[in-house]
Amino acid sequence: MRPLITAIGLLLGWEVLVWATGVPSYILPPPSRVLAVLVERSDLLIAEAAWTATEMIFGLLLGLILGGALAIIFAASAGWRRWALPLVIVSQAIPVIAIAPLLVLWLGYGMASKVVMAALVIFFPVVSALYDGLRRTNEGWLDLARTMDASPRAVLLQIRLPAALPAFASGARIAAAVAPIGAVIGEWVGASAGLGYLMTVSLARGQTPLAFAALVVLCLLGLALYYATDWAARVLVPWQSQGE
Amino acid sequence: MTHLSAAPPLLVRDARIAFGERLVARDLTLEFPAGRTTCLLGRSGVGKTSLLRWLAGLLPDAPRSPSVAYMAQSDLLLPWLSVLDNVLLGYRLRGDRTALAAAEGRARALLGEVGLADRVDDRPDRLSGGMRQRAALARTLCEDRPVVLMDEPFAHLDAVTRLELQDLAARLLAGRTAVLVTHDPLEALRVGHQIRVLSGTPFIVAPPIEPTGTVPRDPADPNLLGLHARLVAELRGLAP
Numbered sequence: 001m002r003p004l005i006t007a008i009g010l011l012l013g014w015e016v017l018v019w020a021t022g023v024p025s026y027i028l029p030p031p032s033r034v035l036a037v038l039v040e041r042s043d044l045l046i047a048e049a050a051w052t053a054t055e056m057i058f059g060l061l062l063g064l065i066l067g068g069a070l071a072i073i074f075a076a077s078a079g080w081r082r083w084a085l086p087l088v089i090v091s092q093a094i095p096v097i098a099i100a101p102l103l104v105l106w107l108g109y110g111m112a113s114k115v116v117m118a119a120l121v122i123f124f125p126v127v128s129a130l131y132d133g134l135r136r137t138n139e140g141w142l143d144l145a146r147t148m149d150a151s152p153r154a155v156l157l158q159i160r161l162p163a164a165l166p167a168f169a170s171g172a173r174i175a176a177a178v179a180p181i182g183a184v185i186g187e188w189v190g191a192s193a194g195l196g197y198l199m200t201v202s203l204a205r206g207q208t209p210l211a212f213a214a215l216v217v218l219c220l221l222g223l224a225l226y227y228a229t230d231w232a233a234r235v236l237v238p239w240q241s242q243g244e
Numbered sequence: 245m246t247h248l249s250a251a252p253p254l255l256v257r258d259a260r261i262a263f264g265e266r267l268v269a270r271d272l273t274l275e276f277p278a279g280r281t282t283c284l285l286g287r288s289g290v291g292k293t294s295l296l297r298w299l300a301g302l303l304p305d306a307p308r309s310p311s312v313a314y315m316a317q318s319d320l321l322l323p324w325l326s327v328l329d330n331v332l333l334g335y336r337l338r339g340d341r342t343a344l345a346a347a348e349g350r351a352r353a354l355l356g357e358v359g360l361a362d363r364v365d366d367r368p369d370r371l372s373g374g375m376r377q378r379a380a381l382a383r384t385l386c387e388d389r390p391v392v393l394m395d396e397p398f399a400h401l402d403a404v405t406r407l408e409l410q411d412l413a414a415r416l417l418a419g420r421t422a423v424l425v426t427h428d429p430l431e432a433l434r435v436g437h438q439i440r441v442l443s444g445t446p447f448i449v450a451p452p453i454e455p456t457g458t459v460p461r462d463p464a465d466p467n468l469l470g471l472h473a474r475l476v477a478e479l480r481g482l483a484p
Contacts, residue, residue: 140320143302143316146301147301147313147314148334148338149337150338154337159322239323
């Protein structure tokens with residue numbers, strides 16, 4: 001309840017500020033105007049949101065699959081870990097924004113470049129969370145498995161992996177929170193559809209209220225993706241609250 | 245059941261056991277007789293658990309001991325598996341489907357005997373501490389190994405359940421070479437064919453005490469009460 005009151009207070013303050021200073025709407029539109037645009041242009045906003053949501057969801061899935069697979073490979077094989085793990089860490093030093101134009105150049109203005117962009121942003125938190133979880137298996141469980149003559153493969157698949165799923169779930173939550181960044185950066189750099197594209201186009205045309213409306217929808221989309229991921233993680237990994 | 249006639253004795257020869265930096269025992273030579281239950285008694289921190297882990301082949305320089313069932317102090321139930329699947333964990337990990345299918349009946353029977361017949365499909369987090377301990381006991385006995393190593397298997401249980409499970413364990417451990425760590429002299433007297441007291445740093449092992457009669461012994465037996473006084477004195481370091 002309290003955050004809601006704070007938010008309404010801030011919006012009221014914003015409205016009053018615009019009204020008192022007489023700032024033009026193409027510089028700073030009042031919330032009431034943004035709301036009106038949200039309603040008026042809802043068809044357009046929903047269409048663009050569907051496009052961006054698709055990019056985010058495919059990016060999230062791709063990032064989760066690739067990141068998960070790589071973390072499992074690192075946990076299973078010391079060779080791969082030694083050869084490739086430092087590279088994965090160094091790759092994070094490259095700002096994603098810097099690669100965005102290249103991805104658009106290689107993969108085109110369509111959806112593929114944005115999906116890959118989102119997957120790139122997501123990839124690292126997923127690898128590091130799952131790999132960390134795979135390394136921190138309860139020693140007691142490993143001892144028990146050893147006395148039961150379990151093969152390394154059985155230990156990995158039946159003990160270390162399920163034990164690391166809560167860590168993977170936290171990685172997935174972070175991934176869901178940053179997935180919109182990847183998709184929107186991709187759209188800014190070069191696209192023909194999506195909320196990020198709509199924002200750049202409306203700003204260029206002086207339709208600032210529409211850009212704000214797109215931003216609001218983007219926020220809602222990010223929240224929805226985060227809570228959907230959180231819900232899925234709770235349902236699929238019900239033992240996470242218990243830890244080790 | 246097939247291994248029982250072949251239960252081997254456990255031999256420790258000139259072993260050096262260390263727990264991290266701390267030397268727990270050196271030049272340790274000890275034999276646990278075949279097909280018998282030996283209880284290890286000693287005060288906290290003397291090194292009972294280290295000795296048990298060494299026997300299980302879990303310490304770095306320990307020899308790999310073949311075919312043991314090991315029960316640690318904590319229940320180590322996997323939170324994502326049902327109680328039944330936890331009891332069958334060894335068979336699942338070894339990946340032998342035939343053996344797994346064959347062991348299920350045994351697992352259910354054991355869970356019935358430890359009083360968890362109606363909880364087989366529950367996840368461990370729905371169980372109380374005592375129930376978890378009982379599930380872990382069922383898992384250990386389900387392994388059907390000739391050598392069984394147990395670290396305080398009856399801690400965290402109420403008095404009546406403890407007596408019942410001591411009876412059950414004594415029955416199911418018959419014919420196996422078992423080593424059981426405990427804090428409780430009376431428990432050792434009830435279920436151990438042989439009792440060894442550990443004391444000192446690094447620890448030394450006192451000569452075996454072998455109470456008469458078959459296990460599980462009646463806790464009201466006056467002979468046991470006499471031995472109990474002797475064991476307590478030995479644990480306190482008062483005996484010669």
